Amino acid sequence: MASTVIGAGITIEGEITTDEDVVVAGTVRGKVTAKEAVTIEPGAVVEADVAGSSLAIAGSLTGNVTAVERVDLQSGSRVIGNVKAARVTIADGAQFKGNVDMDV
Amino acid sequence: MATDVSIIGQSARVRGRVVGTADVEVLGFVDGEVAVTGSVTVGVHGMVGAGIKGRRIVVRGSVRGDLVGSEAVLVEEGARVVGDVRAPSVAIASGALVRGFVQAGEPDTTPATRTTETARAVPASSVTARAVAKPPVAAPVAAAPRAVAAVHHPPPQVRVTTPVRSPAPRAAAPAHPPAVAANPPAPHPTPRQPPPPVVPAFKKARGQMVKKRER
Numbered sequence: 001m002a003s004t005v006i007g008a009g010i011t012i013e014g015e016i017t018t019d020e021d022v023v024v025a026g027t028v029r030g031k032v033t034a035k036e037a038v039t040i041e042p043g044a045v046v047e048a049d050v051a052g053s054s055l056a057i058a059g060s061l062t063g064n065v066t067a068v069e070r071v072d073l074q075s076g077s078r079v080i081g082n083v084k085a086a087r088v089t090i091a092d093g094a095q096f097k098g099n100v101d102m103d104v
Numbered sequence: 105m106a107t108d109v110s111i112i113g114q115s116a117r118v119r120g121r122v123v124g125t126a127d128v129e130v131l132g133f134v135d136g137e138v139a140v141t142g143s144v145t146v147g148v149h150g151m152v153g154a155g156i157k158g159r160r161i162v163v164r165g166s167v168r169g170d171l172v173g174s175e176a177v178l179v180e181e182g183a184r185v186v187g188d189v190r191a192p193s194v195a196i197a198s199g200a201l202v203r204g205f206v207q208a209g210e211p212d213t214t215p216a217t218r219t220t221e222t223a224r225a226v227p228a229s230s231v232t233a234r235a236v237a238k239p240p241v242a243a244p245v246a247a248a249p250r251a252v253a254a255v256h257h258p259p260p261q262v263r264v265t266t267p268v269r270s271p272a273p274r275a276a277a278p279a280h281p282p283a284v285a286a287n288p289p290a291p292h293p294t295p296r297q298p299p300p301p302v303v304p305a306f307k308k309a310r311g312q313m314v315k316k317r318e319r
Contacts, residue, residue, distance in 0.1 A: 004113035007126045014120010014136055020113045030120055 003036070008043060010084055022052065024059070038067075055085070064098075128158070130165070132196055137169070148182065155187065163200075170204075 003021035006012055010026040015033070022034045025041040029035035030048050032038060037051035044059030051066045058074040063076040065071055075093035109127045111116055116132035127142035137154045138144055143159035150165035161173045163183040171177045173191030181199035189196075194208035214238040 001248075003111070004116040004132070005109070005111040007110035007124075008106055009126035009142075010110040010122065010124035010128060010140065012118060012120060012122050014118055016116060016118050018113055018116035018132070020115050022113075026110065030129075038113060 004034075005045075040077075049081075112150070114147075128187070141174075161191070 003023065004016065004018050006016075006022070006024045006026045006028060008025045008046075014026045014028070014029060015031040016022065016028065019035045020068055021036045021039070022032060023041065024032070024044045024046055027045045028048050028060035031077075032046070032048050032050045032052075034052040036053055036056045039048055040046055040050075040055070040057045040059045040061055040092045041047040046059065046061045047063060048061075049063045049066075050061065053067065055065060055067045055071045056074060057065070057072065057077045057079055058080045060078040061081065063081045065079070065081060065083045065085070069085065069100045070089070071083050071085040072085075073090045073094040073096055075091040077091075078095040081095045082099040082101065083096075084103070086103055088100050088102055090096055109129060110122075110124070110314035112122070112130045112132045112134055114131045114272045117231070118132070118134045118136065120136045122128060122134055122138045125138065125141045128138060128140050129145045129147065130138065130148040130152055133153070134150075135153040137156075138152055139155075139157040140300055141159060141179065143160040143162070144156050144163075145157070146152055146163045146165040146167060148164045152165075152167045152169065155252060156163075157174075159173065159175045161171050162180065162181045163178070163179045163185060165244070165300065166184040168186045169212065170188045170190065171179075171185060173193075176190065176193040176195070177189050177191040178196075179185055179189070179200040180197045181197045183197075183200045183202075186203045187308060188205040188207070189202060190207045192208070192210055194206055194248070196202055196206070262272045
């Protein structure tokens with residue numbers, strides 16, 4: 001496993017750019033750009049614009065979200081920002097404030 | 105999910121600080137400080153562009169910055185470190201490259217940061233004290249104004265980048281003012297120079313760039 005993991009207890013202040021998956025369980029302030037999937041775990045705090053192929057969000061996210069394929073706002077997540085993706089799901093119990101752009 | 109240890113993946117690039125209380129493994133590139141209370145591992149292909157603070161630091165890749173370990177610093181074979189190394193226990197394996205001040209053991213009377221900074225403020229002694237091989241002529245001249253700046257700014261970055269720069273412009277800079285002083289009544293503000301040789305275009309352009317930089 002060589003993908004990038006930001007564990008709980010770690011804070012990154014800045015920009016993350018990668019060709020692989022990103023899993024965030026800690027805190028990221030800045031920007032996250034991945035070519036593969038981005039997972040924001042429960043308890044994670046992301047104050048950043050996030051871009052990836054597909055995004056699964058279960059933690060707290062403030063910022064704009066862009067995905068090539070899909071964005072899943074899972075139950076218990078808290079998202080403030082605009083979401084842009086071809087497919088967007090918002091689970092029951094997810095908190096969300098922002099615009100949804102599904103490229104229609 | 106193994107999220108208790110953080111990994112900066114091999115293709116990942118982080119531009120900014122990495123701080124926290126957990127362990128960090130850098131397999132990619134971090135262009136900024138890594139300061140955690142857990143252990144830090146820099147993988148074979150990992151690179152860190154600034155200082156690392158951690159409990160136990162293991163370096164197998166490249167670091168350009170100070171390594172400060174509260175417990176230990178291990179510089180493994182194949183590692184490249186440009187910066188100071190400070191920890192109660194320091195190990196440098198054969199085949200590792202280290203350029204900088206190494207302090208192993210407990211800092212005794214004065215704090216370690218103070219001693220190294222005062223050593224930096226005196227350019228001549230610091231140059232001789234360091235294992236860094238620098239041209240002795242250029243060092244005192246170039247280091248004197250830097251030492252003043254080092255009082256306010258944290259010096260590691262300044263120090264570390266100096267050997268990387270090409271020595272050509274620095275060698276040219278101190279040589280220039282004496283040439284002006286040698287013939288003050290010269291009508292031209294620039295010293296007399298031979299006409300530019302007929303050289304291929306790229307060499308000529310390079311010479312002009314050097315001239316611009318001197319002015």
